[in-house]
Amino acid sequence: MTCKTDFQTDRKKEMMAVHDAMDVLSGKWKIYIISSICHYNKRRFSDILDDVVGISNKMLSKELKDLEVNKLIKRTVLDTQPVTVQYELTEHGLTLKTIVNNLTEWGMAHRKEVIGKK
């Protein structure tokens, strides 16, 4: 196996990894939902609906399911009347905190650097 092949194999793996990450975070709402839950630790459906300004219940429902499938959040049905549902980040989901923080910082820098000067 040549050096070049190794090199390109590595790049391919990197690309796949980035793709996996973006897959989880893409869409119009995912990050805001994560951010909301992350910030409050535990959060109910209707509360997230309030936090994430503009999202519809349909989308929230769908995105939450996505995140659950990816084992980033845990869904707990509370036995109240009427039913309430709590969402919280899993241990794996908590690792996203770094990413979100980085994005936040970078976004602020970017605003200073570029957007502010428009």
Added chain:
Amino acid sequence: MTCKTDFQTDRKKEMMAVHDAMDVLSGKWKIYIISSICHYNKRRFSDILDDVVGISNKMLSKELKDLEVNKLIKRTVLDTQPVTVQYELTEHGLTLKTIVNNLTEWGMAHRKEVIGKK
């Protein structure tokens, strides 16, 4: 001004920052393009076209323009025959390296944690 108001103002700013960041990175191709240029330091249009498997020249052209408007890359027309164009990250664009690296790492962890077990 109450404590609660400050608190929510801060969250709003955070949300805006994340949004700014995602705005730059969103879309099907941006990250791969950045990754390609970043990796090779300087890269020509047709080379990026090869790196980013599956992208069409139309999309590449459009995304590059986006990135240029956001001052993340610098476009240089070389006086050759026929014309070639080189792209490279600006200083500001280079700050994305951290983000991309984090995403890559996280993606690999995520694959181990979740995708691999599907």
Added chain:
DNA sequence: CCGGATCCCTTGCGATACTG
């Protein structure tokens, strides 16, 4: 309260062909 089902519209993106 939670969230699924339906309808509809907008946007992103692909394919292809064309120009300097």
Added chain:
DNA sequence: CAGTATCGCAAGGGATCCGG
């Protein structure tokens, strides 16, 4: 080589209503 122009589709997402 480095783009631009046009067409068209399919996915993403909004509004609303319904059911457990």
